[in-house]
Structures are given as structure tokens and as C-alpha cells.
Amino acid sequence: MAENKPITKNVDWMVVLIYIACLGIGWVNIYAAVYNPEVNMSMFDLGNNAGKQLMWIGTAAVLIICILVIDYKFYETFSFIIYAVIIFLLVVVLFAGSNINGSRSWIKFGSFSLQPAEFSKLAISLAISKYLSDPAISLTRKLKDYYPIMGIIALPAFLILLSNETGSMLVFASFAIVLYREGMPGFIPAIGMVTAALLIITLLFVKWYIAGAIIVIAGLVIWLMPVMTRRRGGLWATIIIGFVMIGIVFGVDFFMNNVLQKHQRGRIMVLLDPDSDPRGIGWNVIQSKIAIGSGGFSGKGFLQGTQTKFDFVPEQSTDFIFCTVGEEHGFIGSAIVVVLFVSLIARLVVLAERQRSRFARVYGYCVAGIIFFHFMVNIGMTIGLMPVIGIPLPFFSYGGSSLWSFSILLFVFLKIDAQRPFTLSRG
Amino acid sequence: MLESRRFVIIGFFALVGLIYLFRLFYLQVLDESYSIESSSNSIKRVIEIPFRGQIYDRTGKLIVYNTPVYDLLVTPYKARVDDTLRFCQVLGIERRDFDSLMHAASAYSRVKPSLFLRQLSKEDFASIQDIMVDYSGFEFAKSSLRTYTAPTLANTLGYVSEITRGQLEKQEEPYYRQSDYIGQSGIEKIYENELRGKRGTKFVMQNVSGVYKGPWKGGELDTMAVAGDNLYSGIDLEVQQYADSLMVNKVGSVVAIEPKTGQIISMVSAPTYDPNILASRYFSKNYAALARNPYKPLFNRPVMASYRPGSTFKLIQALIGLQEGVITPESGFTHANCPVGCHNHPATGTVALGVMHSCNPYFYNVFRRIIYKNNIQNTFKASAVGLDAWHDAISKFGIGQRLGIDLPSEYKGNLPNKKYYDRFYGEYRWKFSNIYSLSIGEGELLITPLKMANVAAIIANRGYFYTPHVIHGIGDGKKVNPDFLVRHETGVDSHNFDPVIEGMIGAVEGGTARRSRVEGITIAGKTGTSQNKRGDDHSIFIAFAPVENPKIAIAVFVENAGAGGSAAAPIANLIIEKYLTRKVTNKALEERMLKSDLMSKVILPGQKKPISPDSLKKKLISPDSAKKKLLEKPVTAPKKQ
Numbered sequence A: 001m002a003e004n005k006p007i008t009k010n011v012d013w014m015v016v017l018i019y020i021a022c023l024g025i026g027w028v029n030i031y032a033a034v035y036n037p038e039v040n041m042s043m044f045d046l047g048n049n050a051g052k053q054l055m056w057i058g059t060a061a062v063l064i065i066c067i068l069v070i071d072y073k074f075y076e077t078f079s080f081i082i083y084a085v086i087i088f089l090l091v092v093v094l095f096a097g098s099n100i101n102g103s104r105s106w107i108k109f110g111s112f113s114l115q116p117a118e119f120s121k122l123a124i125s126l127a128i129s130k131y132l133s134d135p136a137i138s139l140t141r142k143l144k145d146y147y148p149i150m151g152i153i154a155l156p157a158f159l160i161l162l163s164n165e166t167g168s169m170l171v172f173a174s175f176a177i178v179l180y181r182e183g184m185p186g187f188i189p190a191i192g193m194v195t196a197a198l199l200i201i202t203l204l205f206v207k208w209y210i211a212g213a214i215i216v217i218a219g220l221v222i223w224l225m226p227v228m229t230r231r232r233g234g235l236w237a238t239i240i241i242g243f244v245m246i247g248i249v250f251g252v253d254f255f256m257n258n259v260l261q262k263h264q265r266g267r268i269m270v271l272l273d274p275d276s277d278p279r280g281i282g283w284n285v286i287q288s289k290i291a292i293g294s295g296g297f298s299g300k301g302f303l304q305g306t307q308t309k310f311d312f313v314p315e316q317s318t319d320f321i322f323c324t325v326g327e328e329h330g331f332i333g334s335a336i337v338v339v340l341f342v343s344l345i346a347r348l349v350v351l352a353e354r355q356r357s358r359f360a361r362v363y364g365y366c367v368a369g370i371i372f373f374h375f376m377v378n379i380g381m382t383i384g385l386m387p388v389i390g391i392p393l394p395f396f397s398y399g400g401s402s403l404w405s406f407s408i409l410l411f412v413f414l415k416i417d418a419q420r421p422f423t424l425s426r427g
Numbered sequence B: 001m002l003e004s005r006r007f008v009i010i011g012f013f014a015l016v017g018l019i020y021l022f023r024l025f026y027l028q029v030l031d032e033s034y035s036i037e038s039s040s041n042s043i044k045r046v047i048e049i050p051f052r053g054q055i056y057d058r059t060g061k062l063i064v065y066n067t068p069v070y071d072l073l074v075t076p077y078k079a080r081v082d083d084t085l086r087f088c089q090v091l092g093i094e095r096r097d098f099d100s101l102m103h104a105a106s107a108y109s110r111v112k113p114s115l116f117l118r119q120l121s122k123e124d125f126a127s128i129q130d131i132m133v134d135y136s137g138f139e140f141a142k143s144s145l146r147t148y149t150a151p152t153l154a155n156t157l158g159y160v161s162e163i164t165r166g167q168l169e170k171q172e173e174p175y176y177r178q179s180d181y182i183g184q185s186g187i188e189k190i191y192e193n194e195l196r197g198k199r200g201t202k203f204v205m206q207n208v209s210g211v212y213k214g215p216w217k218g219g220e221l222d223t224m225a226v227a228g229d230n231l232y233s234g235i236d237l238e239v240q241q242y243a244d245s246l247m248v249n250k251v252g253s254v255v256a257i258e259p260k261t262g263q264i265i266s267m268v269s270a271p272t273y274d275p276n277i278l279a280s281r282y283f284s285k286n287y288a289a290l291a292r293n294p295y296k297p298l299f300n301r302p303v304m305a306s307y308r309p310g311s312t313f314k315l316i317q318a319l320i321g322l323q324e325g326v327i328t329p330e331s332g333f334t335h336a337n338c339p340v341g342c343h344n345h346p347a348t349g350t351v352a353l354g355v356m357h358s359c360n361p362y363f364y365n366v367f368r369r370i371i372y373k374n375n376i377q378n379t380f381k382a383s384a385v386g387l388d389a390w391h392d393a394i395s396k397f398g399i400g401q402r403l404g405i406d407l408p409s410e411y412k413g414n415l416p417n418k419k420y421y422d423r424f425y426g427e428y429r430w431k432f433s434n435i436y437s438l439s440i441g442e443g444e445l446l447i448t449p450l451k452m453a454n455v456a457a458i459i460a461n462r463g464y465f466y467t468p469h470v471i472h473g474i475g476d477g478k479k480v481n482p483d484f485l486v487r488h489e490t491g492v493d494s495h496n497f498d499p500v501i502e503g504m505i506g507a508v509e510g511g512t513a514r515r516s517r518v519e520g521i522t523i524a525g526k527t528g529t530s531q532n533k534r535g536d537d538h539s540i541f542i543a544f545a546p547v548e549n550p551k552i553a554i555a556v557f558v559e560n561a562g563a564g565g566s567a568a569a570p571i572a573n574l575i576i577e578k579y580l581t582r583k584v585t586n587k588a589l590e591e592r593m594l595k596s597d598l599m600s601k602v603i604l605p606g607q608k609k610p611i612s613p614d615s616l617k618k619k620l621i622s623p624d625s626a627k628k629k630l631l632e633k634p635v636t637a638p639k640k641q
Ligand SMILES: [Zn+2]
Pocket: B335, B342, B343, B345, B358, B359, B360, B361, B362
């Protein structure tokens, strides 16, 4: 039986403080990104993105209060219903959505627009947590227990793909982290990473050379293998693994040249070699690296960035907001942001691990994984370590949908965590 | 056991965080190339526009090339002009122009450069370059102007101008930016992708006031601009200009084709204008004047104007009749029982004589036999079936469809079929007696001068043609468009051309075009008189020569000039002689045609009688006269009328 002690006593203040710090730094940098030395503009003016973001922050605060007031059991009880509602919205937006930048995924209210795809992360997290809260489900032994999870992820992924928001869909890869924690064999993420590595190698080198290299390495492995291992099937295992890897190389090659559209291929190629197309897609990456690189150790100072002014960097207040941080606040500012994120994510993992119910733990890992994935891809893209995938930097990027969805995602977990002392032990 | 996986996960997070910290440290602290010396320097991307491809004539003479010019740009928020008076004096503009230009630039953007004065010549640039350093916020950008070696071929070549807003939005791949130039018509439009070349990109460093501080990263990322492909045309510039001179003070077209290849030798759209006037900074003013001109000099008549072919169409009727077997070379017809009139001429006992004397009743009978060849009892049904068969045979000559020339807006023309008349009369409510005027090239037929020149080429080739084209080689490798190498067959056997060609020779030697025959060259030709609702008939002539080994096929159309023999035939034959022998023997005829002014007979659409022809040139600013007045009033300045 839960008692109603003041929520303020039990909520994890470290996470809340990091959250507030991120919002504050983000908002200041949005202002710097849209700042124009010629126009006298205010940070509080609703006519620019900084002013609008302040409004989104205000509404997010209201949302957070609601979340903290609602009974913590609500989220577990209504997990699948919330999931169903979001799926419904994703279907609606396909038919009635407004088209912004070629993706039909927005619902408009006057000059503000919301993107249901942003909330699909919350829906999937809750649904997976609810599903895994059944102690009979085991990810270690039973393959069939994976099918519902695949379904929970695939349905919104398919709908999002239809509305042309590939970026939001890729975020679902982050659920691999929670599945690994809950018992998915380690070789699955290992295979994923090897495949990713092969993919990059395939893009950089001629496929026949790679195939040759794999054969040579496989030959060396077999040669160096102890005789016993070789007899016990090590020979065939190595040969089969070698062939599978060659298959992946040729598959990737085929996929790149025959399945992907030209601009998608370009986005991947530019990741590997931005200079290959300095005036096309590579432009964003080069400009963003210049902006960040020119910040130096301590930055050019608030509102002093030259590179991020005058539209040198596109989508500056949304996906490329980190450029402004890098240019105006230098390595110090950038490092603070990176440390803030890593601390937040690590803290979330610690909180998740101290949960007594599996539902709460799984949900906590989902939140940590999603925020981590956004952090990794978004900042990685601005410093040229990731392809240009248009996903926002949590709490920093301008935009109501993403701010709301991350705030809800985070504070639902904080609410569940705050009730932890009163929940019964696991089971 | 699974609990321990938390360390793997946190370790992974921390690893990514560390990698990013190292990467940031490398980018921001270690890699010097990003930390530009002064913190106020910034990197700017400069786009280098390559020279457009040049265009050559068939003898290797240059037709179109580029002249380097300089645009003056202003960035309003940086602009500091302390003594406006001196500034205006240097640029040769007036105070109010200065104000309105600055206003327009500020309205576009305070922080982005916009055009202040465009297309200053190299000399102008040299004389003001040093003075302009005193004024911050102004910069020059190199650009180039299309320049034409001769004032000819305006509509064929087309013009290049600033991209319009609509074009900017419609482009499939984002290549063009605002104020970029793009081919808007003619060859410049069709071959835009080949001519434009490949843009270069340079990354340069500049300080706050936009002063150049050297290349960024030593120019490592810069890409070179690649000049556009040169185009090689079949145009004979000398013949083209000669044809131009013959078409002065006339409205009409000349199209000359090399029959063996389909290359266009000459293409006149009269009245014409000097293409240089649309390649100057007076573009808008000159373009407006040309667009307002009642004679529509921007209308590319050879491919866009439509006429009834008149008697020239009899050649095709004869060929189809022979091929279908409804007549033989020895078939003869008299004027008896014929609803179409004729003139006085000797008896037409053979196809050759019918062609030579252009006998209307002769071809009325030929067409009647073609239509009724199917022997269907019901004349309505017979006409319907016969017309569609006839339509298919004629289509093979390129009539009623686009030939596919490398020029924009080619007009399809009109070749009526069963469906066409069904719409007017209803199905099976019409028969031969309703459509017989087609037999002599009147009625609902519409063709372009280009198509008739192509018909002349078909006859010269005795049965086939290559798609007429202006450009036959792209780039220095002279790459050929494969479409232009396809031989199109008309389905008429080569021996059936003999009697028709014999008649055409007769027409030039002693028939309707005898007054313009050329000594020493056997020309096969056919006059035509195209009836029209407005004023006198149009004069038409198609021909090819020399008959033994045809090198040129030609069609000449002169509006409201009367019979084909009066204006079109002499002009065509003078051009043929010029092309084949490089000289003209019949000086008297040449003199007469050069001087003949038929503008007073031209009746424009929507008018009852001819208007007094106002001179084209008076309203236009030629680049030569503009050169004298250095930096005359800028055209970009908004002006009150
Ligand atoms: Zn007659």
C-alpha cells in the first residue's frame, strides 16, 4: 500500500537538476542560433524560436506536474492503452497530417505543430515494459517470447516509415540495450556491430578485396587453430562464418546500389567521406565541423559565433544546435554537454537497477537507451562521426514535440522511481 | 548474473562519451585547420560559375562565346558610403538610383549580398576596382556574358537569363540558386545541362568586413569549376547571314537541311533581332520591347508557326498515290468534272507534268483515288477508312507530329484523321466531298516550315530522313545524340520518287518557279501558295539541289507575299546557289530580293489591314551604344513611367 508522502522528497533531484541544466543551456543556445545582430530581438519574443521554446518549456513544466500528481500505477496499468492511442494518432496523421519538409507526420494547431512519431518512443517503452513485467517471459531461453516485442516495435516503425520520418524510426534500435539487459544473448548485439563494421568497410573498399581479405583471415584462423578445435567443428564453423560475412558484404553492396534511393545513399557516403560532396549533402557536415572546430578551447563567446550566423549552418536551432554550443563555448562548453548527458544516462541506469519491479527497471532502461541513442547520433552527426540523420538532441533542440516527449518519458520514470520505497519487493 | 550486464552497458555509454570528448578535443583544440587565427574570421563558400560551352558552325567558326564581366554586389548591413556623391560619380549613377538600389537590396536581405550593378565590362571594372576598396560592404563577383559573333540565329540559339522564381522552385535536384543564369529558349535551353558545365566550390577565409584572408585548409576541399561542353552545329554561318539578309523586311522562315544527315544548315525566323541585345544588362528593357513588338520577333517561326502547305503538299499526294498503286507515272487527268479550279496550262498527261504545272484537278483525282481505294460501297464508310489509311501514310513524312528537333516548343501541326472530322460532322456523316481540299494542301492541314524542309529532304533522299537537328556534336569528343542517327523510312519506294522529282525539276526549269532558276545547278522545287484569312496568300517554296547528289534541302515561307514563285522561290534558289558555289550569279534577282519590302502587306493577327511597320531597332539598346555610355542608368532600378 503506497502512502502519499510529498513527491518532492523522493524524486531524484540529480536527474531533475541535469534536466533543468540541459533546458537552460539549450534555450540560451537556441537564442544564439537564431540571433541576428541587425534585428533587435528578445529571447522572450514568441516570433522567434527562442521565445517559442520558452513557451514549450513552460507547457512542459505543466505536463511534468501532471505526471507527478497522477498515481504511479496508472502508467503500468494503462501501458497498452497509451500504446494503442499513439498508434491511432500515427494512423490519423498519415491521412490528415500536414506536410512539412516532405514528411507527412505533423498535426498542426495554428502556428504550432506536433509530431505523433515523437511520442511513439514513450508508447513502445511502456508496452515493452508491461510485456516484460510478466515473470514468465524469458529472453534468455525462449525465442517465441521475442515475437510480441518485435510486433510492438514493428507496428509504429512501419507507420512512421510510411510518413517518411526515417530518423525517428532508427531510434528504435536503442531498444536493443534494454533487451540485452533483460537477457538477450550477447552475440546478437555483437553480430549487429560486426554487421555495421562490415557495412562501413564495404562502402569504403571494393567488395572483391574484402571478400579476399575475409578468406585470407579465415585461412589464417584455421591454420592457427589447435588441432582439437579444428576436429571438433571449428573448421566448418570458421568457413561458415567467413561465407556469412562475405554474404553480408555482397548484400550490403546490393542494398546500397539497388535498394537505397540516391539521397539515402548520399547520406551514408557523406558520413564516410564528407569531402566527396562538399557542395551537396557534405555541406552540412563540413559546415558543422567548421563551426564546432572554430570554437577552439574556450569558444568565441555568447552571441559571438560567426560561423553559425547568417545561415552558414542549416537547421541550426533544431538538429544542429550542438554547433552553436561548440562554436560559442568551445571545448569547455561541448565537454560540459557531453558530461551532462553521460551523467544523466548513467544515473538513469543506476536508478533503473534499484527498481524492485521488472516493469520499472525495463522502463528505466528504455528511457536511458533512447536518450543515449539521440545523444550519440545527434552529436555524432555534428562532429562527423555519424551520418546526417535528422533527430533532435534531447532537451536542447528547438521543438515542442521532442521536448514534450522527452520530458514525459523522463518524468514518468522519475515518478515511478519516487514511489519505489513504497512498492513491495519484486514479484 | 544478468545484473552484471549493467556494467557492460554503462561501460558502453561511457566509451561513446569518451570517444566524443576525444573527437571534440581533436576538432576544437588539436586540429589547427579549424581554429582560424583570429576568432572573428569565418569561412565562406564561394561558388565559381564555369564558362558556358561555346557553339560552333559547320565550318568551325565560332557562333557563341563568353565575355567576362563583373557584377557589383552589396551587403547592406556592412555597406558604408560616407560620400555618396563621389560614389555615384564613380559608378555613373544618380543619387535616386543609389537610394532605390540600396533599398531594394535591404528589402531582400540585410546580411546577404545582393546585386547592385550587373555586368560591368572588364575595362569598367579595372577603372573603378581601386576606388571601390574605400567602400566596405561592396564586392565584385566575376561572371560572364553570352556574346555572339554575328547578329543572327537569335531564336535558334535562344537566350540565357536569370532563373525565375518558378523555375527555382520546380527544379528536381537543387542545383540553381537565386540569380543564377539558365538557358531560357532555343539551343541554350535544350542543351542547358551540357552547356552549363560543373560549378566549382572554394572555401575561403574572410574577416568580419568580408576581406579575403586566403584559402581555407590550403584549398584542400576546393573543387575546380569545369567549363561547359562546346556544341558543334551544322549551321553555315555565311549562308545563314545571307539568308537573313534576304529575309529582311519580310515575315517568314527559311529552313535548310543537309538531307544525308538531317543537320540544319540555316534557320531564319524573320523578323529577327541581334541576340547580343538579350545578353546585355539591358535584358529586361530589351526583352520587354521584343515581347511588345507586334511582329513577334521572339516567336520562332520555323518550328512554331503553322501554315497550310498549299501546293507543296501535292508532292506527298503524288508519292502516296504512286506507292498505293492508284496511279502510275503515266496517269493523266483533265480539268473535267472537278470542283477545284485551275489556271491555264498545257495538258497534264503524267505525274511529272501534274507536279510541274501544279494542276489542282490532277491532285483532286489522285486524292480521290487514294481515299476510295478500299472499294467499300458506302461512300461514308469508304471515306472514313480511306482517310485513316491516308493519314497513316502521310504521318510517316513527319506531318501532324513533332519531328523531335533539338529546339523547344516545336509545333505538332495538324493532320486530320477520321476522328477529327467525326467531331465536326459526326461519325459517317462526311465523305470525300467534304474533305477534298486536303488534296491540294488546303483545308484543315497545318504544317511548319521545318516539316516542309524535311519533306524536301525526304524527296532528296528518295524515301527516308534523319530527324532535323541543329547540334550534331556535344563536347570536344563530338558526342552524337543517338536519336539523330536513326534513319526514318517513309515506306515509299525509291523508284516512285522519279516522276515526282522530274516534275519538280520541270517546275524550276519551265514551270511555276522558272523565273528563279540557277545556271549550272539542277534544282528540283515546288512552289506553294498558302491561302489564309488575313490578306494575301503566303508564298512557299520547297526544293533540293543538286538533283544528282542532293546537298541541301530547303523550305522558304514568306507571309502575305503572294504566289510561291514570286518571293519564296527566288530566295530559296539564291540560298541554294550561295551554299553550293559560295557565290551568286543572278545579281539582279539578288538585288530585287534584298530590297523587296513586304512588311506593308503583312496583316497581323486581329488586324484588318497592315499596320505601318515601326522599326524594331529604335526601341532596343544595342550593347555597342551602351558601351559608349559607361555605366548608364542601371536597368535594375525601379523606374516610374
Ligand atoms: Zn490544271
